[in-house]
Amino acid sequence: MSSAVHVVYALAAGGTLEDRPVYNKTRCFETFPFPAATPEAKTRIRDLAEQLDAHRKRQQAQHAGLTLTGMYNVLEKLKTGEALNAKEKVIHEHGLVAVLKTLHDQLDRAVLDAYGWNDLTPLLEVVNGNAAPDESGLPATRDDCKRALDDALLERLVALNAERAAEEQRGLIRWVRPEFQIPASGQQQPQPARQLEIDTDERAAVAAKPGLRRPWPAALPAQVKAVAEVLIAARAPLAEEAIAACFTGRGAWKKRLPQIIDTLVAVGRVRRRKDGLAVLA
Structure with missing residues (x-):
């Protein structure tokens, strides 16, 4: 759960409080697709997670103000390469933040290895500050x-x-902790699958009302959320052109709208009508 x-x-599926992300168990955990990991991979991940938890608790126990x-x-500054100020250097020392990293x-x-997504490792190494983005x-x-x-x-x-x-509709449930989850479910039958929900609140819906154009977000999670907000605010089927009209921005961002709508359809949040219009499911 502490992995990138x-x-x-969680940032895409969870909610917000003012400008801060909020972790919602139903949306962030229960819908999260865990990898079909090997026993060895599960052991490796569990051991690292336990080491991470123990390290944080140990350093905080040794330094009351940490x-x-x-x-x-x-x-985060270590990842970006920013210089630490005097206070941050103390935190770095007391928290053994290099070990944490x-x-x-x-x-x-x-x-990533458990998912079989090792092709993303070069990007991960740059993001985590372990490599420079100078490779071809x-x-x-x-x-x-x-x-x-x-x-x-x-994606x-x-x-x-x-x-x-x-x-799960076919009866295959990949229990995370079957010894607890199966008895708690009270039955062996597959449970209705929970789909990824894009969180919105009333303020976001108001901001997305037709006629109030806003900048097209730069990141995909924010784009998915923004399109969902437009459909919620409209409360009616919309064509891709109508959705695009709710945003401002330069470049080829409109070409991505069909993919984003298809993503919302795939997770059960939106459906496409026979005439091609998108509407909340």
């Missing part, structure tokens, strides 16, 4: 690499979510 893969999914927020702010790096690689075929900057990684992860997770839903 889950963070990307906070997770402080540690992770310093960790190493554990997160190892966990991210192990999770990689985006030019770390920010560009992060957007590319986030987009690729979300694959949404597709895998749809696969898991289809499997």
Whole structure:
């Protein structure tokens, strides 16, 4: 759950409080498509997660003023290569943030390997500050690499979510902890699959009302969420042109709308009518 893969999914599926992300168990955890990992991969991930948890607790126990927020702010600076100020250097020392970073790096690689998505490792290494974006075929900057990684992860997770839903309809449930989940379910029959929901609130819906144009988001998770908000606000079927008219932006971003709508269809949030119009499911 501490891996970059889950963070990307949780930020897209979860809610917000003002401008802060909120982790919603129903949306972020219960719909998350875990990898069909081998026993060895599961053991590796579990061991790294336990080491990560133990490290944070140990350092906080040794230094009363040390906070997770402080540690992770310093960790982010290590990834970006920014210089640490005096206060941050103390946090770096007390929290052994270099060790924290190493554990997160190892966990991210192990999770990618469990999914079989090792082709994304070069992007991950740049995002985690372990490589420069100067290799052939990689985006030019770390920010560009992060957007590319986030987009690729979300696309694959949404597709895998749809696969898991289809499997559960056929009776195949990939229990995460079967010894607890099966007895708790009260039955052996497959449960209705929970689909990825794109969280929206009233303020977002108001902002997406037709006639109020807003900038087209740069990152795919925000794009998916924005399109869902437009459809919620419209409360009626919309053509792709009508959805595009709710946004401003230059470039070829409109070409991505069909893919985004298809993503929302795949996760059960939107359906396409026979006339091609998109409407909330």
